[in-house]
Each structure stands twice: as structure tokens, then as C-alpha cells.
Amino acid sequence: MSFTDYDYALFFAVIIVVLFIGFISFLWRKPKTMDDITEWGLGGRRFGTVVIWFLLGGDMYTAYTLIAVPGVAGGSGALAMFAITYGIMIYPIVYLMMPRLWTVSKNRNYITVGDFVKDRFSSPFLALLIAMTGVLAELPYLALQMVSIGYVMQAILLPVSISLIIAFLLVAAFTFLSGMRAPALTAILKDAIIWGVVLTIVIYVPIHYGGFGNIFATASSYTKTTKTFSPLDMPPSLALGYVTLALGSAMALFLYPHGITGTLGSKDVRTIKRNASLLPLYNVLLLIVAILGIAAVVANGAVFGTKGQAATSFAFPYLIKDLFPSTFTALAYAAIVVGSVVPASIMALASANLLTRNVYVEYINKNATSAQQARLSKFLVIVVIVAALIFSLTPAASGYVIYLQTFGGAFILQTLPAVYLALYTRKFSKYSIGVGWFVGLSSTLYILYLLNFSGSLYAPIDYMYVGIFGLILNIIAVLIMHGISLMLHKVKDEGIIENSELDSEF
Numbered sequence: 073m074s075f076t077d078y079d080y081a082l083f084f085a086v087i088i089v090v091l092f093i094g095f096i097s098f099l100w101r102k103p104k105t106m107d108d109i110t111e112w113g114l115g116g117r118r119f120g121t122v123v124i125w126f127l128l129g130g131d132m133y134t135a136y137t138l139i140a141v142p143g144v145a146g147g148s149g150a151l152a153m154f155a156i157t158y159g160i161m162i163y164p165i166v167y168l169m170m171p172r173l174w175t176v177s178k179n180r181n182y183i184t185v186g187d188f189v190k191d192r193f194s195s196p197f198l199a200l201l202i203a204m205t206g207v208l209a210e211l212p213y214l215a216l217q218m219v220s221i222g223y224v225m226q227a228i229l230l231p232v233s234i235s236l237i238i239a240f241l242l243v244a245a246f247t248f249l250s251g252m253r254a255p256a257l258t259a260i261l262k263d264a265i266i267w268g269v270v271l272t273i274v275i276y277v278p279i280h281y282g283g284f285g286n287i288f289a290t291a292s293s294y295t296k297t298t299k300t301f302s303p304l305d306m307p308p309s310l311a312l313g314y315v316t317l318a319l320g321s322a323m324a325l326f327l328y329p330h331g332i333t334g335t336l337g338s339k340d341v342r343t344i345k346r347n348a349s350l351l352p353l354y355n356v357l358l359l360i361v362a363i364l365g366i367a368a369v370v371a372n373g374a375v376f377g378t379k380g381q382a383a384t385s386f387a388f389p390y391l392i393k394d395l396f397p398s399t400f401t402a403l404a405y406a407a408i409v410v411g412s413v414v415p416a417s418i419m420a421l422a423s424a425n426l427l428t429r430n431v432y433v434e435y436i437n438k439n440a441t442s443a444q445q446a447r448l449s450k451f452l453v454i455v456v457i458v459a460a461l462i463f464s465l466t467p468a469a470s471g472y473v474i475y476l477q478t479f480g481g482a483f484i485l486q487t488l489p490a491v492y493l494a495l496y497t498r499k500f501s502k503y504s505i506g507v508g509w510f511v512g513l514s515s516t517l518y519i520l521y522l523l524n525f526s527g528s529l530y531a532p533i534d535y536m537y538v539g540i541f542g543l544i545l546n547i548i549a550v551l552i553m554h555g556i557s558l559m560l561h562k563v564k565d566e567g568i569i570e571n572s573e574l575d576s577e578f
Contacts, residue, residue: 079402086406094246097257107443112251115337130259134415139220145365146387150306154318159355161322167348171341186430193502196434203430206329207423209484214460216476217412227389244457247417248450255418262414269407274360291369313535320539324481329422424452478528482539486512504553512546
């Protein structure tokens with residue numbers, strides 16, 4: 073396929089419109105000043121059900137949905153359905169955890185989860201560890217957005233490196249200017265474009281190939297010759313990997329800084345609970361795109377998995393390129409790009425808030441005003457985006473892009489005891505939680521190192537997801553430390569707020 077000047081004009085026009093809306097979104101519900109960390113970093117906590125639905129949907133269903141999931145489906149078939157499974161498991165967790173976190177955060181003016189950890193355990197240092205883990209986890213997730221845009225640029229025959237640098241510097245610029253309002257407003261347009269493109273594709277593709285039954289049957293025929301692919305069956309050896317990957321991804325998603333930041337922008341608890349009920353609609357989109365990854369096998373006449381891991385990432389872009397005219401292809405590719413730049417905005421913003429609140433304010437300038445914090449966070453957005461750009465060029469980002477999400481999930485899972493457990497109990501001390509965090513994160517990093525950062529399922533433990541393995545060790549360490557404290561009669565919950573003031577705010 074050759075792209076015409078009109079196709080390129082359409083491609084850039086869609087992206088420019090979304091970026092322009094990001095730049096002017098500071099005018100939307102304009103506050104007296106944007107030099108306030110609550111207004112800039114959380115949108116003033118004034119977003120209602122509709123805006124939060126689009127914002128969280130835009131955060132959670134990103135280039136991961138449009139590139140990574142169909143890529144795994146194109147290369148490994150049924151294994152990709154773990155994304156659908158964990159998409160179902162997420163929202164009961166949101167319904168249980170996020171209203172409690174929002175309530176105490178609103179009452180005590182917390183901006184980040186690190187603020188909560190600091191108060192809950194009376195430990196700025198533990199808050200620092202949790203905050204830096206959040207930033208570490210966001211880097212591969214941000215890199216996933218960038219790598220995915222790279223695949224689109226390559227497919228549309230545009231220079232990859234220059235395009236990435238320009239795109240994400242523009243993202244940094246509109247986030248700098250508009251703060252949380254930028255991803256909130258642009259997410260509405262971004263989701264409308266993506267839904268329109270995906271629904272068009274899912275209507276045409278089965279018609280073109282004689283129905284989904286024929287798609288699955290044709291894809292299954294490749295199993296006989298390649299022995300590497302089956303869209304319906306999964307090897308029994310991967311059963312534990314599938315279960316732990318789904319469970320770990322579900323527990324991790326709203327531990328990510330961008331998931332928490334988006335939720336804290338809600339205007340009340342009812343908004344969060346409504347969205348926990350409504351957001352599963354996005355899982356329909358995820359299921360459709362996963363199936364389209366299998367259709368890509370049929371469209372290309374060969375199994376992507378036999379061509380190397382990176383080739384599978386072209387499953388969705390090449391399916392569009394093979395079946396649709398160049399004008400629609402350009403529109404669809406623009407949808408993938410905006411599906412990356414919009415969530416990248418809130419990911420960078422959330423990371424910047426953590427660095428400001430839990431590093432700068434705690435260890436450099438305890439008397440920093442809200443305006444000073446907002447200005448620093450604006451600058452740190454650029455720093456985080458540049459760091460993610462650099463990370464996207466490392467060997468760790470060269471394989472299945474799905475691994476970038478699973479790496480981030482493995483890291484952020486190690487903050488679960490400090491956040492989710494602390495929402496329901498004050499029994500564990502900062503020392504128990506800190507030791508658990510160290511054991512969990514260090515073991516996770518060590519296993520990923522053994523895997524050369526080329527996967528996240530560890531074969532010696534029946535292909536268990538490394539994030540769950542690290543979390544198990546983490547919780548065991550927490551319990552052992554707690555047991556030692558009990559045996560030594562140190563049961564005063566040292567380092568934890570002793571009164572019930574914090575708990576009463578739930």
C-alpha cells in the first residue's frame with residue numbers, strides 16, 4: 073500500500089486536533105490559578121461520572137490494547153485472553169479499594185498514594201520507597217506507548233525516532249500547560265475515535281473472511297504445520313502462568329500512579345462506584361481487538377510468532393493495512409497514536425506528582441507552597457517523558473511489547489501491602505511493610521534479570537508470573553516480620569498512627 077498526501081494530511085490532522093485540545097484544555101472549568109498542585113495535578117477533584125469514565129478508560133485501555141494484546145493473540149493465541157480475564161477481575165477491586173482511598177485523600181488533601189503511606193505509617197522514608205516504585209513501574213508502561221507509536225510510524229513509512237521525540241515533547245508541553253485537564257478532555261475525543269475505528273474493523277473483517285468461525289478454523293490450521301500457534305487451546309504448562317498473569321495484572325492496575333491519580337480526580341465516592349460498574353464496557357473493546365489479532369494471522373497467511381517476537385506487534389497495524397484502503401488505514405493509525413499520547417500524559421503527570429510530593433517536599437523543601445509544587449511537577453513531567461523515551465530505546469523494549477506492561481505490573485505489585493492492606497488494617501508496622509517491599513522487589517528484579525528482561529513468566533516455577541511470585545515472597549516477609557514483633561512483645565504498632573482519626577475518615 074502507498075499512502076497519498078491526503079492520507080498523511082488526515083493522519084496528522086487527527087493527531088493535531090487531539091494535541092490542540094490538550095493545549096487549550098486549561099480553559100475548561102478554568103480555576104483561579106493553575107499554580108496549585110490540587111488544581112493542576114488532580115483537576116481540582118471535580119470530575120464527574122462521564123469524565124472519569126473516559127479518563128480512566130483512556131488511562132487503562134491504551135496502546136497496550138491496540139498493539140500489545142493483538143500482538144500476543146497473533147503470536148500465542150489463547151494466552152492473550154489473560155487480558156480479558158483480568159479486565160473482568162479489576163473492577164470489584166476498584167469498588168472495594170478506591171472509595172476508601174479517595175475518602176481519606178480528600179479529607180487530608182493527599183495528592184499521591186505516597187502521601188497516604190506517609191501518614192498511615194508515619195514514615196516519609198517508606199513513602200519515598202513506594203513513590204519511587206511507582207515511578208519505576210510507570211517507565212516501562214510509558215515506554216510501551218512510545219514503542220507502539222514507533223510500530224505505527226514504521227508501518228506508515230515515517231521516521232520513527234524523530235516522530236517519537238516530537239510527539240512526546242508535545243505531550244509534555246500540553247501536560248505542562250493544562251495538567252490533569254489535558255488527559256481528561258482529550259480522552260473523550262481519543263475514545264470516540266478508537267471506538268469508531270475498532271467497530272468498523274470488527275464489522276468488516278468477519279464479513280471479509282466468512283465469519284469468526286472461519287477465522288478461528290483457518291488460524292487453527294497453522295498449528296499442524298508450525299506447532300507454535302493455536303487460537304483456542306493453551307498448553308497445560310502455561311495454565312499457572314495464565315492464572316497468575318491475569319490475577320497479578322488485575323491487582324496491579326489501580327496501584328499504578330496513573331490509575332490512582334485518575335481516581336483521585338473524582339468529585340465524590342459515588343462517581344468511583346458508578347465507574348466501577350460502567351468501565352467493564354471497555355472490556356468489550358479489548359475482547360474485539362484480541363480476536364482481531366487472531367484475524368491478523370489469517371490476513372498475513374503466516375504465524376507472526378515464527379518471525380520473532382517483535383513481528384507480532386505489527387499484527388493489528390498490518391491487518392488494517394492489508395484489508396482497508398489507505399485513507400481508513402491512515403485514520404486507524406492516527407487512532408493508535410492518540411491512544412498512546414493521551415494516557416502518556418497522565419502517566420507522566422502522576423509520576424511527576426510522586427517525585428514532587430514524596431521526594432522534593434519531604435527531603436529538599438518541606439515548606440514548599442502549593443504553587444511551588446505545581447511548578448516543579450510541570451518541569452518533572454518533561455523529565456519523566458525524556459526518561460521513558462530513553463527507556464523505550466533499550467533492549468528490554470525490543471521484544472513483545474506486552475512485556476513492558478507486565479514488567480511495570482510486577483514492580484507496582486510490590487506496593488500492594490503498603491496500600492491495599494493499609495486501607496483495612498493498622499496491624500503491620502512500617503518495618504514489616506518495608507522489609508516485605510525489599511524482598512518482593514529485589515526478587516522480582518532478580519528473576520527478570522535471569523530472564524534477560526525478555527519475558528515475565530518464570531519457567532522453573534511452572535511459568536508463574538514474576539510479579540505474583542515477588543508478591544508472595546513480599547507478603548511472607550511481612551508476616552514473618554510481624555510474627556517476630558509479636559514474639560518480642562512489640563505490639564504497639566510502632567510507626568503507625570495510634571488514634572482512630574485516620575480510620576474514621578473512611
